[in-house]
Every structure is written in structure tokens, then in C-alpha cells.
Amino acid sequence: MLHQSVAKSFQDRFNHSPLLVRAPGRVNLIGEHTDYNGGFVMPAAIDKEIYFAVGLNGTTTARLYSYDLDQSYETELAEVTRDKTMWANYLKGVVAQFQKRGLTVPGFDCVFGGNVPIGAGLSSSAAVECGLAFALDHLMGTNLDRMELAHMAQKAEHEFAGVKSGLMDQFASLFGRSEHVIMLDCRSLDYEYLPFDTSVCGIVLCNTGVKHSLASSEYNLRRQECEQGVAILQQYYPEVASLRDATLEQLNAHREELGDVVYRRCMYVVQENFRVEAARQHLNDGDLAAFGQEMYASHAGLRDDYEVSCQELDVLVQIAKAQPGVYGSRMMGGGFGGCTINLVAIEHIESFVQKATEEYKRYLGLELETYQTTITGGVDILQPEIVK
Structure with a gap:
């Protein structure tokens, strides 16, 4: 199982036990390019997912490892900036959002990998952002609500990936419900779950x-x-x-x-x-x-x-x-x-x-x-x- 491989990779690499988080990609049944126009969308979280193994390491450094790319990256958390390593930018963008809220992000280790096809429009980037935001919130005990985490993940995309996305992708990854699509009003952020039977x-x-x-x-x-x-x-x-x-x-x-x-x-x-x-x-x-x-x-x-x-x-x-x-x-x-x-x-x-x-x-x-x-x-x- 992929999540077990990600957890094992973490333990082999960093020699301590991680928190394991699953972050899904999403589909959108209808409502395209409406989200940044304050309109309606109808997304759902799907079983194409990114798994995160994350643990605090007692330092002031983030040690990141992309399981799929077999690439490592380290950064001092006091100096988080964009650079040419695109996959790391998504993660650093999330860290920056905690810091902007006056929250000190402690040193952490992270291994992530998944089966969301890159470039297929299934929001692998939102899954990456939401997965790390959720894991850090849990490890830091900050108890931010899911809507706040969605906004933070969206801002990470804007500021560190340079894509002015609407909120739908991050919202769907965090708010998905099994066998339901979500009707989201992207202006008021009101939403309702609509049953969708994938067995039919x-x-x-x-x-x-x-x-x-x-x-x-x-x-x-x-x-x-x-x-x-x-x-x-x-x-x-x-x-x-x-x-x-x-x-x-x-x-x-x-x-x-x-x-x-x-x-x-x-x-x-x-x-x-x-x-x-x-x-x-x-x-x-x-x-x-x-x-x-x-x-x-x-x-x-x-x-x-x-x-x-x-x-x-x-x-x-x-x-x-x-x-x-x-x-x-x-x-x-x-x-x-x-x-x-x-x-x-x-x-x-x-x-x-x-x-x-x-x-x-x-x-x-x-x-x-x-x-x-x-x-x-x-x-x-x-x-x-x-x-x-």
C-alpha cells in the first residue's frame, strides 16, 4: 500500500514515527472557471490521493522528501522563500501562511507521495497544500478550522506557485464527503452536500x-x-x-x-x-x-x-x-x-x-x-x- 511505503520511507530516512495524513484530489462535475468569479461549482473529493508522513524534528529546519520524484529539499524555517524547486514551493507556501498568522512553525520532517496524476486537472497541487496544512495544524495544536486551512492552502498557491486559483480545489480536498458532491457558493462559501451514487x-x-x-x-x-x-x-x-x-x-x-x-x-x-x-x-x-x-x-x-x-x-x-x-x-x-x-x-x-x-x-x-x-x-x- 502506498501510504505504508510513504510511512516506511519516512522512518528509514528520519528514524522517528510520523503522523500519516491522506489528502485527496478532486473532480468538478460542473462549474468551470466560475469559482474566481464568485459563482457556483460542484466538486467532489476522489480516490486519487497524496499521502503525507510528517513529524516534528526539534530543529529550526524543514527536511522535505518527494517520494515520487526521489528528491530531497531542506530549508531554514526562518527564511522561507520561493525558488526554482517547484514541488517544494507548494509546501513552503503553506509554512509561510502559518507564519503570516503569527504562528511559529517548528522544525519538521516530511515525506509525501501519491497517485494523483500530475497535469491531469485533478488538483494534485491543492492536495499537496491541504495535506501539509492539515498535518502541521494537527502537530502544532493550532486547531484551525477546515475553511481557514483551505484559504491558507489557496494563498500558498497564489503566492508560491503563482497561480491565482479560486478556492474550489482546496475546499473540495478538505470538505469532501463519501458518495456526495458539494454544491459550493464561492462567494458566501455556503455549501450543501448532494448525494451521488457511484454504484449506479x-x-x-x-x-x-x-x-x-x-x-x-x-x-x-x-x-x-x-x-x-x-x-x-x-x-x-x-x-x-x-x-x-x-x-x-x-x-x-x-x-x-x-x-x-x-x-x-x-x-x-x-x-x-x-x-x-x-x-x-x-x-x-x-x-x-x-x-x-x-x-x-x-x-x-x-x-x-x-x-x-x-x-x-x-x-x-x-x-x-x-x-x-x-x-x-x-x-x-x-x-x-x-x-x-x-x-x-x-x-x-x-x-x-x-x-x-x-x-x-x-x-x-x-x-x-x-x-x-x-x-x-x-x-x-x-x-x-x-x-x-
Whole structure:
């Protein structure tokens, strides 16, 4: 078991017993690029996870080890700064957030490793941030609540990884509940759990295997374009604090002033918020077919108006649409690569995976990696078994 290997690696390397923490990645059924616009999202924590073995070491140094990369890193905790070791930046960013709250982080040892595919849009970075934040909170006895830890992990991403992400990824990793998706209002942070039975309808992720270099620069650009749209609308409608408050009528009334690109970006976000609210109703009604239609519409908006899709994602959605037993499919995550998320009737999963793999190879000459996932609980402590 991976968590046992991580714990054993810790003991072999540091010669003391760790606290063992599990931090899940996440999927998002619908509501893409809405989180930083104060809108609605529908994520769930999944059984692709990162395991942390962490223990205090009685020094003023953090000794970090990436099990997956077989790389070590040390830093004096009084001088935590960003540098070129990207994986360590995520962890150091978390330390910095404790320090900003006036909390002294004692020296600690950390080994982490997992099975969240990197670059697949399953928020491996949020799992890394949340796992360490949760472990340090426990070891330091600071008793911060999960929402506070989510904000700290998000700030770590902003300040040490340079990605201005919304709160959804960190929230989903910390607040996940088995067999439930979460409807999160990213402005008020109100949330509700909606039952989702993965024994009837499976979640299958299809990884394009590509990550176009545009991804992070375009992500930050989309954010700016949305803010630009809000600034224009606010001149006429002071109540529009974010695109969450904007209406289609308002956008259409100022289409010329917004300009084609900003208009389409804003239009997508406003419509996507409607789709998430409709999707909640479909889920409550047990209508997976209607839910799936919202997913297809979401993908079309991401492709045509928000322009964050790519050929590989579009081909996978097209393939899925033609398969029996598929309720819905769309790109998931920031875009320009990563995964599509597909809701597939359990009895059709095997044939869907086979067909999608064949067709992807036929269309684009690319190998397809797929993951069947179940919905799990959020970050928690595992009792480390004694590893000999």
C-alpha cells in the first residue's frame, strides 16, 4: 500500500514515527472557471490521493522528501522563500501562511507521495497544500478550522506557485464527503452536500496526455478579462461586484463596449452559473440524462466562448457523446489539456473505456489513459501501522 511505503520511507530516512495524513484530489462535475468569479461549482473529493508522513524534528529546519520524484529539499524555517524547486514551493507556501498568522512553525520532517496524476486537472497541487496544512495544524495544536486551512492552502498557491486559483480545489480536498458532491457558493462559501451514487453511475476520467504551455498564462489572462468585464458593467450597475451578479440582459446591453472577447468570456461565466444551479435540480430529481446535457453545454461554452479547450479535449467529448451509456462529458480544470470527466452507466464503463481508447488513437494517434474514480471523504488522518 502506498501510504505504508510513504510511512516506511519516512522512518528509514528520519528514524522517528510520523503522523500519516491522506489528502485527496478532486473532480468538478460542473462549474468551470466560475469559482474566481464568485459563482457556483460542484466538486467532489476522489480516490486519487497524496499521502503525507510528517513529524516534528526539534530543529529550526524543514527536511522535505518527494517520494515520487526521489528528491530531497531542506530549508531554514526562518527564511522561507520561493525558488526554482517547484514541488517544494507548494509546501513552503503553506509554512509561510502559518507564519503570516503569527504562528511559529517548528522544525519538521516530511515525506509525501501519491497517485494523483500530475497535469491531469485533478488538483494534485491543492492536495499537496491541504495535506501539509492539515498535518502541521494537527502537530502544532493550532486547531484551525477546515475553511481557514483551505484559504491558507489557496494563498500558498497564489503566492508560491503563482497561480491565482479560486478556492474550489482546496475546499473540495478538505470538505469532501463519501458518495456526495458539494454544491459550493464561492462567494458566501455556503455549501450543501448532494448525494451521488457511484454504484449506479461511474465517473471516468480520460486524460488527453497533453498539457499545452498556454495553460497557466491563459488562466491568469481569463481572470483579467472577467475583471475587465466587471469594471465596465459596474459603471452602469454598481451592484455588480462580480460576474455572479451580472445578467445576460446587462451583458447584451453593453456588448459593444465590452468588445467581442470580453463579452464572450463574461457570457460564458453567467451561463455556467445557471447550468450549475440547473444541475443541482437535476441531481435532486435523479435525472442524470438532464444533468449530462448541462455538462455538454458547459463544454461547448468552454470551447467556443471561454476558449480554454483544445483539439484533444474536443475529440474526447465527441467520442464520448457517441457511446451508449454516457450521460455527459466535458473538459475539466483550467483547460488546454488535462482530462475530460465522463458520467457513464456502470454496465457500460468497460466498453466505453475500450472504445474511447481505440478512437482517440485512431483520430489523433495518441495513447489514452483513463481513471475510474469513486467519491471519497476529505483530508484525514490515517493511523500509521507500525512499519517494520
